[in-house]
Amino acid sequence: MTAGTGEPVTDRGAGPKAPSARTLARRRRRASAARFWREYRTHRAGLVGLAALALFALAALTAPLTVGSDVSSVTGAPGQPLETPSGEFWLGTDRFGRDLLGLVVWGSRVSLLVGLLAAALSVAIGTLVGITAGHFKGAYATVVMRITDWFLVMPTLVLAIALATVMSRSLATVVLAIGVTSWPTTARLVRAQTLAVEARPYIERARALGGGHRHIMVRHVLPNVMPLVLAQTTLMISSSILAEATLAFLGLGDPTVVSWGGLLQDAREAGSVSSGNWSYLVPPGLAIAGVALAFTLCGRAVESVLNPRLGVAR
Template identity: 40%
Template sequence: MTAALELVDVTAEPAAIQGRSPLALALRRLRRDKIAMISLAVIILIVLMAVFAPVFAAITGHPPNEQYRDIGLTPEGLPRGPNGTFWFGTDDLGRDILVRIAYGARVSLLVGVFATAITVVVGVVLGLAAGFLGGITDTILTRLIDVVLSVPFLLVAIALVSITGPSLSVTVLVIGFFSWASVARIVRGQVLSLREREFVEAARSLGASDGRIMFVDVLPNVLAPVIVYTTLLVPVVIVTQATLSFLGLGLPPPTADWGGMINSSQNYYTTAWWFILFPGLALLITTLAFNLFGDGVRDAFDPRADRS
């Protein structure tokens, strides 16, 4: 017993215990989610396809808007199926579907990113103001949120596009304007439960302004639900953009666009299955990957998921 005690170095300092931040714990849970990681890999591949769309055009030798009516259409004027020249077949004008899908990914991701960014920024700022300031500010902003949520989106989008004409900027602004209200409502609900907390009262007692308290003290505590909602909002925006294009309210032709490609393929689904299949699969895989990744992010940021 005495010999065992002599082996213990009583002067040795105990090992430092390192704590993990909530963000580190969330990232650790996210890395363990295999479905979320696979979905993230798919999203990265889609992003790479969009970035290197000119490479697809160079490899195949087919620009996205070039019409190959001699080799891209049958003698009957129908699209040609997948072959060694056109890997995904051609559309009704003899254009390469693979190259157009790659360029269409650019449109979907650009609209998804920029419209979501506008939505989140506007929603967070107005949600913070409504929940923290309260009073007449909260009443006005809450009524504004209710009005925006009650407006029929497609009808207003059709009216705006008929006035201004279809373009990428109009699509982004329309989607962003009609999507921020949901984010603002979520943020407002979170802020209402935080504004009476002790750290807010401590900041007030130290003379901090309302703006500093909102953006320095309160905002970091609502970022988790905002991040989760953002990841789930991107696929909604992509589908909305494809819907507008399908209805003829998206980008004007001949711009490659998944929704527009699906719209053009309606009359050929019985004779040219590849025309509707490949753009539809691109849209389905993209939205599914973002949704599954968003579910993983939601589970990772949910404190109840940590059982340790």
């Protein structure tokens, strides 16, 4: 207090207030993201894949504006069945007289959505199983990893077909069938990384300071396995899109929606192979191959950035 005034004494020589822990965390995240992007840009194949994915995503998001939401309607189709490519219909028409180009663009919405959701479900299950099996060990880990081994030796597509057959035909069924049958690879990878992380000294210090199982798994293990999970997710999306196309081609998808696999099934039923109508078969097939390749290129680039020892070609 100053004499006679009663005002508090302030330290005019004090410097600026130190940033909070939350501010420092945001700065570190921004710096990490910028460093990741600088490394990612050095991978030419990854940039090509990212550009292709941007085009596919743009086509899917703008489909209601570019081709219209009624493009999949069978009633009132604008053309005649199985027309050849022309100025009016660039890819021709399907067996109902619908514009094939519009159907391919509209089908990207379903194929990408199912691929993303199925991959997210698969990676989530695999991450949960991998972290818990690597952390708890003992009898729990033995039982869980034996179940994982059983899923690994069983053909994923056969299991997905079995699930899709006994359940109702819908997009949710396809997502569930793919997600619950393709997680074992992620679980194996995450468990191995979890074991490596928990062997580090700071995990022992966390336990000594009273850190419980949840604290160690969420605050220490999960952040260290997230780079692996991110790379695995980008690779799983391409596999999920291919699996969705296969199920739809076999007639196990949702018959009320348009997808690339469903278009291939329609082309097969219309006899496009025997009649040589390749404009019906090739576009959805190329779309499936293109988006799967794009996600694979991005996944390999991400994997190389997060783990430079892999030495992936740039």
